[in-house]
Amino acid sequence: MKILPSVSIPSAPKSKSPKTKVLVILGQTATGKSDLAVAVARKFGGEVISADSRQVYKGLDIGTGKITKKEMQGVPHYLLDVASAKKKFTVAEYKALADAKIADIISRGKLPILCGGTGFYINAVTSGAVFPEVPPNQKLRATLEKKSAPVLFAMLKKLDARRANGIDAKNKVRLVRAIEIAKYMGKVPAVKYAKLPYQFIKIGLTLPLPDLETKIKIRLEKRIKAGMLREATRLHAAGLSWKRMEELGLEYRHMALYLQKKISKQEMIAGLETAILQYAKRQMTWFKRDKKITWYSPKDERKILLSLAKNFH
């Protein structure tokens, strides 16, 4: 593939119009987002900011399919390995880091490429939402988690009726976090939206279910061969609890169950195949709401590069 000279992005974040463009590459798992991001970055002089809620953690490499140095082909990647898996990373932290990184990349005249499958994180950045950081409070969570959803809902209602109003009253995870924030800040402040200094161009990658299924199976096999289980064993030896590993979901959850001998290897593999596919479907449910995404098949790389050339020439 020919590499065109990198194009400098003219405007700094503060400049008015035309707005500085930021490219977003999102989509389902196993559709080749990372490869596309590298190709685009090389063609248009971009740098990649990962938007993946599990790749932010150090040591979760094979199981998350974290891009390797070699695969990066010299393209800088950010927001990988920025947190310890033992701690819980939050969107607020992600958002702060991502915003800073976008500004930094632009200031150096490069194209920021936000790339990943965590729709929630991408939204936090592209919607301009601002929220103060509230660190997780393990002690509080431990006590709250023992209570039932109705009890938690009642608690939240007392603390902050406004937040209680819209919340999913049966969702304990959400209730706990809302109470945690309310206790920390007095109330759960309404999320404010800042004016967006950038224009986000969103392209999505998706595959028909049967193709996705095949890709997921093959990828899983590769990961196992690449030593995914050794990685999990190492993580546990380094102090990552089984409970926490289960919380991490997908590969890590299933490996944790297998390594604790709660399920067989066969069950782990079969369970993972369906869990990953379910995840891919959930991702689409989320992304579908955003009508500004232009969807492509991974096969359309040339088409994508061509259409982007109009934007970033």
Add this chain to the structure above:
RNA sequence: GCGUCGGUGGUAGAGUGGUCAAUUACAACAGACUGUAAAUCUGUCGCCUCCGGGCUACGAAGGUUCGAAUCCUUCCCGACGCA
């Protein structure tokens, strides 16, 4: 061949005369999500429906009964035991 236990919805597995279209879990399908998001949560889940209900169903065929997934008979299939 004899004996025992079993055959229930896509799967596992409850139910053992009426309140059973059949608990539950999983899968599937749809959806929510604006402070843990690979997480968490919700709805649907035999067929048809004018949403009142109608129809077909618990291995098969008969039978008992007002009424059977549930009891009886025979047959088919499976597991185990004895040969």
